[in-house]
Amino acid sequence: MDLLPSDDQQQIVDTIKDFLRNEAPVDRLREFGAIGNPDARLWPQLGELGFFALGLPEDKGGVGFSAAEEMLAFQQFGYHLVSPVIFGLVLGARIAAFAGDEDLRDELLAGGLKVGLANSRGAAAGPKDYHLLEAEDADWILFVTEAEAGLYPRDAFDGITRVDSTDSVLILERAKLVGSPRVSIPADVDNIHDRALMLIGAYAVGIGEGARDLAVDYAGIREQFGQPIGAFQSIKHICADMAIRSEAALCQASFAALVMDEGSPDTPFHATASKIVACETAVRNAADCIQVHGAFGFTSEANVHHYLKRAHFADMMWGALREQRKRILAFPTPA
């Protein structure tokens, strides 16, 4: 038993970290301005490095690592606020692989296709009402339920209407689902829903850690009353709380990934717990990060707001906190 990454796993993490530090600093979101996905240019490079195929078995065209490596990668994607399209590519390729569509799988793994995400607008809207994220001129749209997961063509959706997005770097639309998936797999072939929850938990871990580090950096350089504000306990303790939450979220994300690799019946429980803990961590860390930045944190000149908005996105995907809390009570006691 060891929850820390092995040397090999740490090497993968370091490679992704280096790549994203150079190619995807969070400042890119500010420079890009209001709208659109600035990460599309990353996909072919990430594909070439094999980052979309980490958790896919070798006989399914993947790199053949486990869910643990995938979890570690998504933690980094979250840390750098990489576009949520990454979920579409990784999970889409997995669907294609398990459905036996090798051409589609390989195109997705190479990062050569545009994949948006569909997410239910919840009971308050209607059973057929969805949000589409980053789906404008998308080749495919990923839609996942507990029962099955599929890749849909854009014309499977009707009445598509562009709306302003809270996370202003994301393109958001409303639509009704009228068609069927072109490629899909049921959960008993491969449970994409569990994996989606586990990976968005990992992504949210990264968001929370990004907000924590931004706050700690600022608290170390911003001076008031003749000293760095991080020396004051009122600020220091806010930062410590962020670290405590991030540790809890990271540990649970690691646990969830390992349980998934074992094929344990507790997989949905731990994936759900991971999403709950990590999304709460991400939202609260981002909120605290704004507070530590003071008035500057309230502006669009600071990067903080991107973390808050992306944290809320992560929470809302595949069922928000209230829904996940209901789900987690329904599972049997885990081993």
Place this chain on the structure above:
Amino acid sequence: MDLKFSAEDQKFREEAREWLNANVFKERRPHGGEEMREYDMAWQKCQYDGGWAGVSWPKEYGGMGLGLTRQLIWYEEYARANAPDNHLCFVGLNHGGPTIIARGDEDQKKQHLRPILSGEKIWCQGFSEPNAGSDLASLKTRAYVDGDELVVTGSKIWTSHGHLADMQELLVRTDPDAAKHRGISWVIFDMNTPGLELRPIEIMTAPNHTHFVQCFYDEARVPLKNVVGGLNNGWSVAMSTLGFERGTAQIKDQIRYAFLVEEMIKRARDRYGEEFIDNDEFGSRLAQLRADMAAARAMTYMVVSRAQHDVSPAMASLMRAMVGQVQQRVRRLAFDIIGTDGLENPEDDDWVYFYLRTYATTIAAGTSQIQRNIIGERVLGLPRSR
């Protein structure tokens, strides 16, 4: 990353489970007094006689000489078997003993370790003083060298179960001219030493619940050979002790609380049916706790993992801080669920007692504010306050 336990670990787990199921004390543990002391000593002796005391302690001093992973497994099985929490043995097993193992000399190890494991000697802590709480290093209890003895004068406070203890891990100032953190010594103190007087302190749970004592030392004499880790070196010795408390010593509590949350969910479901899931108040709080307990368990595994990689013990403060908060939330929810029954605090029911007890979890072993200072400065690298 790996969740698997080895075949030997699994075998150890099965043997532990079997032994615990056959031997765990079924009688309710008394809340105080000599009965509690006898109970705790008997249960500790039972574990020792069964060969299960001191899983990670060296063999030559009566332990099993196994690693932290086995310790974790033992605690998991211990909690699963609902074994009693023999809290009187806590200081010996989790502070005093491990400190002597880490910093003591051969004679100290020979003399003191086995009686801790066998339940013959109960240890207590003599760290805090009336004017040295969070600022522990400002402690003033004085000890001067006289021949081959130390002569101790001063006072210690918040000594849990001091009136029931045989031995004390005692911090004294042996060099008043040295800087604050220097000039302190960590001493093994016999509670039967002449010159020691105790004043019981009632705690908030109920009238007559004595948990703490204040200790008054008036020229109390301790053999010099009872100094652990060298004269005036006590601060670094004390820090290794607190490291134990903030790290692995919390494992058992964490696991016990995870079982408690499961029990609360079961009881809520039995009592209210599936509707309780839709109760936004209790349902959502239970659900959040269930998720947080899963994370706390994962944090426990991380603490064990980090210890095996020799990562900074300051990281264990993260789990300690989290678990303290979660325990309070669990007991507060349990209290809220029983409604107006919470106005009653009968001696034969633990529900309210344990709720009130959890107010200690963010104070003991360093307040949650001190933990946050440690996290801020040693984990995150923020500047020290001036």
